Structures are given as C-alpha cells and as structure tokens.
Amino acid sequence: MSESSRPAGQSAEAVLSRLAEVLASRRGGDPGRSYVARLFSKGNDAILKKIGEEATETVMAAKDGVAERIVSETADLWFHCLVMLEFHGIRPERVLEELARREGLSGLEEKASRGVATGREPASEEGKE
Numbered sequence: 001m002s003e004s005s006r007p008a009g010q011s012a013e014a015v016l017s018r019l020a021e022v023l024a025s026r027r028g029g030d031p032g033r034s035y036v037a038r039l040f041s042k043g044n045d046a047i048l049k050k051i052g053e054e055a056t057e058t059v060m061a062a063k064d065g066v067a068e069r070i071v072s073e074t075a076d077l078w079f080h081c082l083v084m085l086e087f088h089g090i091r092p093e094r095v096l097e098e099l100a101r102r103e104g105l106s107g108l109e110e111k112a113s114r115g116v117a118t119g120r121e122p123a124s125e126e127g128k129e
C-alpha cells in the first residue's frame with residue numbers, strides 16, 4: 001500500500017507513534033501478560049540480543065529474496081528497535097526527524113564532511129565502509 005492510498009490514521013508516523021504509546025504503557029507491566037513488559041523486565045542486554053537475532057533473520061530472508069519473509073522479518077527488527085528506543089526513553093519521532101534532516105544529503109558528502117576521503121580508499125582501509 002503506498003503512502004497516498006493508506007487510510008487516514010495509517011500514515012507511517014501515526015503507526016509508529018501509536019505503537020510507541022503502547023510500548024510506553026507496558027513499562028512496569030505484567031511480564032506474564034505482555035511480551036513487551038517481559039522484555040523490559042529482562043533489560044537492555046535481552047532487548048539488544050533480540051535485535052541481533054532479528055537482524056540476522058532479516059539478512060537471511062533478504063538472501064533468500066522472498067518478499068513476504070523480508071517484510072515480516074524487517075517488521076520484527078523494527079519492532080524490537082522500537083522497544084529498545086522506548087527502553088532508553090527515546091521517541092521514534094526523533095529517529096524520523098533525524099532521517100528527515102538527512103534528506104537530500106548524500107552519504108558520500110556526509111562522509112567527506114567528517115574528513116573521510118570519498119572514492120576508493122587506500123588498500124589498508126578496504127572493507128571499513
């Protein structure tokens with residue numbers, strides 16, 4: 001579904017905001033009734049472990065190239081990143097703002113502004129992208 005054909009209230013930002021509200025409401029919740037409350041009770045390392053697992057599953061899905069699996073695994077990855085953001089008291093809107101700030105800024109230009117040469121790196125720098 002393209003952004004323009006999505007029903008009102010289903011914009012990407014609205015979906016992320018609503019989910020963030022639900023995640024925030026799970027703080028201190030019953031780990032027996034809520035997956036998110038369970039993750040929060042386990043703490044930062046457990047959340048990061050899930051992100052690592054979901055990232056790996058996303059990579060494997062993308063290697064296989066089956067669209068439905070790629071979407072499903074990416075949703076799992078994004079969801080666990082949102083749990084991590086909430087754990088650290090960061091709203092997803094801040095990430096969207098950061099992406100918006102970067103709009104139109106070439107990754108190569110940004111890299112150059114950090115003082116890193118663009119183009120081919122010296123042999124010793126290869127693979128450090």
Ligand SMILES: N=c1c2ncn([C@@H]3O[C@H](COP(=O)(O)OP(=O)(O)OP(=O)(O)O)[C@@H](O)[C@H]3O)c2ncn1[C@@H]1O[C@H](COP(=O)(O)O)[C@@H](O)[C@H]1O
Pocket residue numbers: 019022023026033034035036037053075076079
């Ligand atoms: N979007 C999600 C969502 N996506 C994935 N998951 C869960 O994330 C887990 C992914 O783990 P795996 O696939 O690795 O499966 P698993 O082996 O069961 O997981 P582990 O035992 O290893 O943790 C599964 O339990 C999924 O159900 C989610 N759980 C919750 N949400 C959203 O969060 C809201 C709050 O959820 P609760 O806190 O559970 O009410 C829900 O209403 C949803 O909107």
